[in-house]
Amino acid sequence: MYTPPRVLTVAGSDSGGGAGIQADLKTMLALGTHGMSVLTAVTAQNSLGVQGAWDLPAEAVRAQFRSVVDDIGVQAVKTGMLSSPELVETVAALLAEVTAPVVVDPVGVSKHGDALLAATALDVVRTKLLPTATVATPNLDEVAQLTGVQVHEEADMRRAAAAVLEFGPRWALIKGGHLSGDAVDLLTDGEQEHWLRAPRHDNRHTHGTGCTLASAIAARLAHGDTVPEAVAAAKEYVTGAIEAGFRLGEGIGPVDHGWRLR
């Protein structure tokens, strides 16, 4: 009997289904893995923004993690919205015992500008969470928040990656989604350098791009890809999902996680 690779997301819930846990689980299914979740926070969220957010107690995060890891096991882990210093610290301590690859998406602010991480948590992200990462996937705002490096053009991305690698992840993937022109990301471990370039799709329905990319990387790592292979496959998947993004509600709709099914 075939058992798919198991992938765990540790992230917040997006009630609108475009980002967070919902995006992660859809991506994991689309890429042929069994997705599992440790919920850190609940958001009331839709295409217009985040209307409310509530953290779960650290004890609930630890209990979910134990239930999954002790019985089922994981072949890759992805982290997303961790909200508070206490939750970042809790998750970092749990990840320290995992031998499977870990993808850390250091989620800071939503597309609508709503804070998903307390400013007081930045230091714990730098010192405790990022060192657990096989791959860290900051967007340009998160790079600026975490390292102070401002990226205005592709050439700045090398400096950004070097600054992120200082915090200890094995690989840094600097996402250039917020620049103009082609959608270019830089993956590096400080020695190898891989530039990932895709056409920019002029589609305003891009809610959940970062969650989708990070979950796709985790899914491919669980299948046994190397990091550069996993990131290349994930980039292809997210690019297709952005191209197929659709209108939902009155604001920014989601990327289409099921685009390969249509």
Ligand SMILES: Nc1ncnc2c1ncn2[C@@H]1O[C@H](COP(=O)(O)OP(=O)(O)O)[C@@H](O)[C@H]1O
């Ligand atoms: N309009 C777009 N067209 C094509 N790719 C995009 C577009 N916007 C973002 N991307 C890609 O989506 C991925 C997620 O990047 P980004 O949107 O910057 O992350 P986040 O959601 O964390 O802000 C990256 O691979 C980026 O290059």
Ligand SMILES: Cc1ncc(COP(=O)(O)OP(=O)(O)O)c(N)n1
């Ligand atoms: C619950 C939750 N987690 C993460 C995000 C941010 O997701 P991201 O993929 O970066 O997408 P955008 O917010 O940039 O569209 C979120 N919004 N909610």
